[in-house]
Amino acid sequence: MAPKTGKTPGLPPRRAALKMLDAVLRRGDTLEQAGGAANGLPAHSDRALARAIASEVLRWLVDLDALIDSATKEPLPDDAKPRTVLRMMLAQWLRLDTPPHAVVATALPLLTGGPKRLAHGVFATLTRQEAQLPDHPTLPVQVAERWADRAEAIAKGLAVPPPLDLMLKDSGAGPGMEGISLAPGHLRLPRGANVSDLPGYDGGDWWVQDLAATLPARLLGEGKGRRVLDLAAAPGGKTMQLAAAGWDVTALDVHPTRMMRLRENLSRTRLDAHTVIADALEWHPDAPFDAILLDAPCTATGTCRRHPDVIHRIGPRHIAEMADLQRRLLERASGWVKPGGTLVYATCSLEREEGEEVAATCTLTPSPIAASELPAGFQATDAGHVRTDPGMLAEHGGLDGFFVARFTA
Numbered sequence: 016m017a018p019k020t021g022k023t024p025g026l027p028p029r030r031a032a033l034k035m036l037d038a039v040l041r042r043g044d045t046l047e048q049a050g051g052a053a054n055g056l057p058a059h060s061d062r063a064l065a066r067a068i069a070s071e072v073l074r075w076l077v078d079l080d081a082l083i084d085s086a087t088k089e090p091l092p093d094d095a096k097p098r099t100v101l102r103m104m105l106a107q108w109l110r111l112d113t114p115p116h117a118v119v120a121t122a123l124p125l126l127t128g129g130p131k132r133l134a135h136g137v138f139a140t141l142t143r144q145e146a147q148l149p150d151h152p153t154l155p156v157q158v159a160e161r162w163a164d165r166a167e168a169i170a171k172g173l174a175v176p177p178p179l180d181l182m183l184k185d186s187g188a189g190p191g192m193e194g195i196s197l198a199p200g201h202l203r204l205p206r207g208a209n210v211s212d213l214p215g216y217d218g219g220d221w222w223v224q225d226l227a228a229t230l231p232a233r234l235l236g237e238g239k240g241r242r243v244l245d246l247a248a249a250p251g252g253k254t255m256q257l258a259a260a261g262w263d264v265t266a267l268d269v270h271p272t273r274m275m276r277l278r279e280n281l282s283r284t285r286l287d288a289h290t291v292i293a294d295a296l297e298w299h300p301d302a303p304f305d306a307i308l309l310d311a312p313c314t315a316t317g318t319c320r321r322h323p324d325v326i327h328r329i330g331p332r333h334i335a336e337m338a339d340l341q342r343r344l345l346e347r348a349s350g351w352v353k354p355g356g357t358l359v360y361a362t363c364s365l366e367r368e369e370g371e372e373v374a375a376t377c378t379l380t381p382s383p384i385a386a387s388e389l390p391a392g393f394q395a396t397d398a399g400h401v402r403t404d405p406g407m408l409a410e411h412g413g414l415d416g417f418f419v420a421r422f423t424a
């Protein structure tokens with residue numbers, strides 16, 4: 016039996032994962048915010064383990080709970096600590112290949128008394144039964160209803176964390192790493208690498224950006240010194256793409272800390288942009304732009320593979336609030352494009368309310384996107400939009416969910 020002190024090897028990352036799950040499931044924090052609980056762990060591997068445990072619990076929550084309920088006489092309350100510890104135990108055993116004895120030794124010190132005996136008993140029962148998870152996660156009922164006919168495909172895409180996508184600054188240059196390329200300048204590596212250890216990081220040869228997230232800026236093409244406004248720009252993935260494509264970029268965001276990351280990203284990649292910290296609902300440009308990319312703030316449900324907290328945190332109220340903000344931002348941005356100029360509206364949300372329904376309110380002329388403008392394997396919708404979801408390109412490791420619409424002023 017493991018000692019009760021905090022000196023049990025492997026205990027600190029489990030403690031951090033428990034705190035993260037508490038923050039997400041009880042306080043409604045994002046997984047990224049909750050990740051602060053792991054920041055004090057000195058080893059990268061421990062921080063990564065804490066995040067992996069919390070992520071796998073959130074990804075498989077419905078199925079883990081079904082297993083727990085199958086092995087308890089009285090259902091444990093949803094927010095009871097033994098339930099969360101059991102979720103972590105099962106996620107480690109079934110998803111992270113941690114041997115059961117190591118799971119038990121590092122989980123039981125998180126509990127005391129009766130709950131400790133209960134968790135031990137339930138875990139022993141389930142391991143004895145050789146319990147299994149389904150092929151892909153079961154979505155909470157209300158989420159499955161919302162995603163309707165796309166729910167099954169999205170759930171399949173959700174089953175594994177995403178690979179690591181890099182966007183190369185110079186698409187003609189060799190990246191010095193083995194991977195697959197699904198579009199010019201794109202390189203896909205297996206997940207799990209420590210990003211700052213990869214070749215070319217210090218030299219700023221690339222940045223991390225999901226392939227789907229690269230589509231909005233690709234649709235604006237080469238800039239050749241023309242002026243583009245990257246509206247809602249931080250931490251700057253699209254700013255770097257636009258700057259690398261020769262645009263004269265103004266990058267605006269309301270969030271000072273995120274803008275600090277954008278400036279760090281520009282400095283590491285040796286790319287340039289004018290940066291503005293301002294609320295786009297109040298700011299006015301001095302002159303109109305040749306192009307605007309509005310990568311609007313959104314519920315980010317399209318990032319559910321890497322941020323599975325969105326499945327449990329986001330509901331109709333958040334979606335309606337975001338859609339309202341998006342409509343207002345789109346309306347303002349529409350007035351800042353030169354005649355003949357282009358506006359691209361994008362979100363990393365899977366919700367129609369934040370995509371198709373917001374795009375329908377735009378007063379500019381739709382400029383339908385053709386499949387020929389997109390990387391191989393991508394389609395445009397009948398309305399000339401792009402809509403990706405995590406079930407797509409599954410044979411190559413999937414995609415984030417994105418919506419993109421284009422307009423001409």
Ligand SMILES: C[S@@+](CC[C@H](N)C(=O)[O-])C[C@H]1O[C@@H](n2cnc3c(N)ncnc32)[C@H](O)[C@@H]1O
Pocket residue numbers: 246247248249250251252253254267268269270273293294295296310311312313363
């Ligand atoms: C989807 S993220 C942008 C991601 C970024 N385009 C990239 O590629 O790295 C949305 C951004 O909108 C910003 N935002 C939210 N409300 C805003 C507002 N009223 N004015 C300006 N920026 C805002 C947030 O701070 C956040 O950085």
